[in-house]
Amino acid sequence: MGKYGDKSVSMNIKGVRFRPWRKYAVIYRSVLMENLQYAANIAMGFFSYFVFIFIFIKLWGYMYRTPGELIAGYTKEQMIWYVMMTEMMFFGSNAASVAGEVARDIRSGNIAYLMNKPYHYTLYILSRYTGEWSIRLPMYALLAVVIGTVMVGPLPHFRLTAVPAMAVCVVLGLTIHAVFKLCISLFSFWIEDATPFQWLYDKLILVVGVMFPVEIFPKALQPLLKMTPIYTVCYGPAKLIVDFSPEKCLEILAAQILYLTVGCVLMSLIYRKGVRKLYVNGG
Numbered sequence: 001m002g003k004y005g006d007k008s009v010s011m012n013i014k015g016v017r018f019r020p021w022r023k024y025a026v027i028y029r030s031v032l033m034e035n036l037q038y039a040a041n042i043a044m045g046f047f048s049y050f051v052f053i054f055i056f057i058k059l060w061g062y063m064y065r066t067p068g069e070l071i072a073g074y075t076k077e078q079m080i081w082y083v084m085m086t087e088m089m090f091f092g093s094n095a096a097s098v099a100g101e102v103a104r105d106i107r108s109g110n111i112a113y114l115m116n117k118p119y120h121y122t123l124y125i126l127s128r129y130t131g132e133w134s135i136r137l138p139m140y141a142l143l144a145v146v147i148g149t150v151m152v153g154p155l156p157h158f159r160l161t162a163v164p165a166m167a168v169c170v171v172l173g174l175t176i177h178a179v180f181k182l183c184i185s186l187f188s189f190w191i192e193d194a195t196p197f198q199w200l201y202d203k204l205i206l207v208v209g210v211m212f213p214v215e216i217f218p219k220a221l222q223p224l225l226k227m228t229p230i231y232t233v234c235y236g237p238a239k240l241i242v243d244f245s246p247e248k249c250l251e252i253l254a255a256q257i258l259y260l261t262v263g264c265v266l267m268s269l270i271y272r273k274g275v276r277k278l279y280v281n282g283g
Helices: 022-036 039-043 046-063 076-093 096-108 121-151 160-189 195-211 229-242 246-280
Strands: 011-013 016-018
Touching: 022 039, 022 121, 039 121, 046 076, 046 121, 076 121, 076 160, 076 195, 076 229, 096 121, 096 160, 096 195, 121 160, 121 246, 160 195, 160 229, 160 246, 195 229, 229 246
Parallel strands: none
Antiparallel strands: 011 016
16 A cells, blocks of 8 residues: 555455556546435525626626626626626535635544545545535536526527537636645644634635636736636636637636646645655654
């Protein structure tokens, strides 16, 4: 077994032999089936989503007083659909579960048990998270489409053929978001509670990327904002949905791949150092 819980050997589940990568598919599938049984509970959050979107529809409706007016290059319909898409990702991902589970495992000492399992702990958490949003996100996406079509109207110039590229960017954005939240939670190896840092990160994403697109902010700040996770987590995917262009898609995909690579390397380093600290202190 590897020292830090990343085993290279295959594992045996119920008599079936799996290669290393397939164990995470098993974890994903088990969480997916579990969440399917509680789809009604997920739907309980629809009311909060509807209230939030209703408020923003009225807010932007007030700000766009002249038909055809543009604000930061967005029409009224594009601006509202942008908020609906970013909120769809925010509500549909439930990334707070990643931070909460990791923090609880470290504080309770359960991490010492889990890191000796035949899988890498961080990939285990990401597999569980992916299984959760695989049910939640489509439900919220359907709700967003219904609300948007009824209360705002169809998204102008929407390109149905670009949906696969949009979906890839959304999935990458959710994964990057989870990786960075996991990195913050792993600091619980050294500090008692990483919640304040999670709060700061969440509010940065919420205010700058979810509620308002990057273009709404002063031009001097826009290049800086595009160098943060905001660009790849929520702004980029939502921008492609409301105003798709092949050039923009390639730019966002390149930034997402870069951020995902950096985030995974950072996550691995923090985890290894944290586990080493645990071993030094006697577990």
